[in-house]
Amino acid sequence: MLIWEKPKSAMLLEVKDLQSYYGLSHVLQGVSLAVYSGEIVGLLGRNGMGKSTTLKSIMGMVQPKSGSVHFQNQEIAGQEPYRIARAGIGYVPEERRIFSNLTVMENLMMGVKPGDGQKKDGWTLSKLYHHFPFMKDRPAQKGSHLSGGEQQMLSIARALMGNPKLLLVDEPTEGLAPLMVREVREVLSKINQEGVSILIVEHNLQVALSLADRVYLMGKGTIGFTGSVQELKAQPHVQEQYLSI
Numbered sequence: 001m002l003i004w005e006k007p008k009s010a011m012l013l014e015v016k017d018l019q020s021y022y023g024l025s026h027v028l029q030g031v032s033l034a035v036y037s038g039e040i041v042g043l044l045g046r047n048g049m050g051k052s053t054t055l056k057s058i059m060g061m062v063q064p065k066s067g068s069v070h071f072q073n074q075e076i077a078g079q080e081p082y083r084i085a086r087a088g089i090g091y092v093p094e095e096r097r098i099f100s101n102l103t104v105m106e107n108l109m110m111g112v113k114p115g116d117g118q119k120k121d122g123w124t125l126s127k128l129y130h131h132f133p134f135m136k137d138r139p140a141q142k143g144s145h146l147s148g149g150e151q152q153m154l155s156i157a158r159a160l161m162g163n164p165k166l167l168l169v170d171e172p173t174e175g176l177a178p179l180m181v182r183e184v185r186e187v188l189s190k191i192n193q194e195g196v197s198i199l200i201v202e203h204n205l206q207v208a209l210s211l212a213d214r215v216y217l218m219g220k221g222t223i224g225f226t227g228s229v230q231e232l233k234a235q236p237h238v239q240e241q242y243l244s245i
């Protein structure tokens with residue numbers, strides 16, 4: 001396993017020896033990873049390896065049995081999801097999970113943290129509309145009337161309304177047409193350029209490697225490889241072992 005040389009930017013998220021269970025099933029078996037400020041980090045692997053559970057454990061949706069999750073040097077493991085969101089972590093779940101009976105605007109407002117409001121230096125509606133122009137034209141449209149790709153964009157935009165420093169994104173291109181896959185990829189890249197770090201779980205290897213600065217590959221509940229995208233591309237045997245390529 002390659003050891004990644006620490007970037008010059010500050011560490012934003014540090015996960016150490018995370019142990020998580022579903023009932024008696026030991027899903028995460030000592031997962032450790034880090035995200036530095038300004039990075040996009042890919043968490044990759046075959047289905048059922050624990051990638052989504054890792055994101056949920058960071059977000060507090062799955063309570064870790066042991067291990068630590070430090071965000072901006074503060075321990076957040078075991079906290080409730082709303083407290084973790086208020087600390088500055090946004091979450092874009094698998095399968096979008098927008099509120100289908102609410103309008104686009106109502107969905108967006110659900111992402112605003114209490115007392116946060118529309119910060120001038122944060123993700124205002126005006127700033128969101130720049131990246132997601134269809135939302136400006138259709139604020140009263142019900143979520144259920146949006147296309148799959150538009151629902152994915154709305155899920156991302158809703159998370160940004162909380163002004164996160166780190167965005168956890170779970171399978172953002174799953175089930176989308178190629179054109180929309182490209183649009184989602186481009187919008188995540190632009191969000192990162194706005195200063196938001198991203199930890200992404202993504203089954204589309206081409207998308208993941210085009211976005212990420214570094215990658216972690218998961219085996220069964222463990223991290224088996226960490227390195228730059230270039231290092232991964234140079235080791236086809238590692239890709240075959242963890243990604244079935």
